[in-house]
Amino acid sequence: MTGCLLQLSPTEVAVLDTDTSLRSQLAERWFIVPPEFDERKHAREVRHVLRLMQGTKKHVTSFTVLPTTACNARCAYCFEQGAPILTMDEPMAHRVADYIATASSGEKVSISWFGGEPLCNIPAIRTICRDLRQRSVPFDGIMTSNGYYLTPSVAREAREDWHLNRIQITLDGTKDVYKRIKRYVGNPEDPFSRVVSNIEAALNSGIHVTIRLNMDRENADNLYQLVDQLKELFAGQKDCSIVIMPLRAFTCRNNDFFDLDQKEAAYRKLAGKVAKYGMIETSPFNRALQINRCKADNDGCEVILPDGHIGKCEHRLEGPYVGHIDSPKRDAALISAWKQEQPEFPTCEDCPIFPVCIRTSDCDWMKHGCDELDRKFRIEKHCNGALSIYRQWQETHR
Numbered sequence: 001m002t003g004c005l006l007q008l009s010p011t012e013v014a015v016l017d018t019d020t021s022l023r024s025q026l027a028e029r030w031f032i033v034p035p036e037f038d039e040r041k042h043a044r045e046v047r048h049v050l051r052l053m054q055g056t057k058k059h060v061t062s063f064t065v066l067p068t069t070a071c072n073a074r075c076a077y078c079f080e081q082g083a084p085i086l087t088m089d090e091p092m093a094h095r096v097a098d099y100i101a102t103a104s105s106g107e108k109v110s111i112s113w114f115g116g117e118p119l120c121n122i123p124a125i126r127t128i129c130r131d132l133r134q135r136s137v138p139f140d141g142i143m144t145s146n147g148y149y150l151t152p153s154v155a156r157e158a159r160e161d162w163h164l165n166r167i168q169i170t171l172d173g174t175k176d177v178y179k180r181i182k183r184y185v186g187n188p189e190d191p192f193s194r195v196v197s198n199i200e201a202a203l204n205s206g207i208h209v210t211i212r213l214n215m216d217r218e219n220a221d222n223l224y225q226l227v228d229q230l231k232e233l234f235a236g237q238k239d240c241s242i243v244i245m246p247l248r249a250f251t252c253r254n255n256d257f258f259d260l261d262q263k264e265a266a267y268r269k270l271a272g273k274v275a276k277y278g279m280i281e282t283s284p285f286n287r288a289l290q291i292n293r294c295k296a297d298n299d300g301c302e303v304i305l306p307d308g309h310i311g312k313c314e315h316r317l318e319g320p321y322v323g324h325i326d327s328p329k330r331d332a333a334l335i336s337a338w339k340q341e342q343p344e345f346p347t348c349e350d351c352p353i354f355p356v357c358i359r360t361s362d363c364d365w366m367k368h369g370c371d372e373l374d375r376k377f378r379i380e381k382h383c384n385g386a387l388s389i390y391r392q393w394q395e396t397h398r
Helices: 010-014 020-028 039-054 090-104 118-134 151-159 176-184 189-204 220-234 258-275 334-335 374-396
Strands: 060-065 109-113 137-145 164-172 206-216 240-246 301-304 309-311
Touching: 020 109, 020 151, 020 220, 090 109, 090 118, 090 301, 109 118, 118 137, 118 151, 151 189, 164 189, 176 189, 189 220, 206 220, 220 240, 220 258, 240 258, 258 374
Parallel strands: 060 109, 060 301, 109 137, 137 164, 164 206, 206 240
Antiparallel strands: 301 309
């Protein structure tokens, strides 16, 4: 909860039970507490106080913008199947830019381009970014994309004019598997090679690329082969990393693993190879106590849909919405509902990451709690972040 790290020498560890001075220092820094101390209750109270101190944010500075809900791929696992197809026209793009400039009130803006496939509507992105530059609104951006339309010229424009820093691109397998899973509209002959070439173009333009591997029981073995190819193509690129995402059963395609042991074995086999090649993406260790689950329960964040409606979660394309860019009215009750935490599950009682785990009641991902593997991965992610900080400390104290 404190975000503090402490290194003990082997000698200090050996005398931990008997050295009262050392134990006093550990207690002072909250590394040890009395057995009867209710840590979870204390964590909830501290979070509550921090939220009160933060208050309601006066300005919105983080926007998830969907230029379109259309997509040129037809992945069977997509959570957006059946959602209405909306595409932002030029007049709406101008209004979106005006709204962002007004809502941010001169503060620096972060834009996350989402979809659908956001690059299916490059003109809208171009218009919004041009208007923001003309109004001297400072901004930068990230994007979630399949990468098919990220040609070298688009990549250069994205870095220079859209101020795009990072992009996440999904690869679901090697050439043939990727083509079968993506099922691109028009059935192009070799979409895999095109996307890989576009990843290289993005890297050459100075954009960090996170390659996301969506893994289920059908493609797990093939992803193991894919990583070998990615190593030959991108290993050593400091701006290229890989993240592995085991798909869960609530996605539209139920190819989840037969049991958690099978899923964990497949994940660790794949992650081990990615780590061996030095390409695994590591999350920064957050020293501050987390008071928001995500953008949905954060007053400083909004989702803007192609028709101007404003939501709180990019995974809820069909509403309900909290408002519209053309109106100052906001649904306060709905905004408040996104901040409600769900009751604790029995597994929360002894979970070591309880202080940094927020379970909002309206979140589809968290509504049933986390399974044993989710919990294990989150704990490891937190520990790896701490170890990364420790290694940085070692580098500066040689």
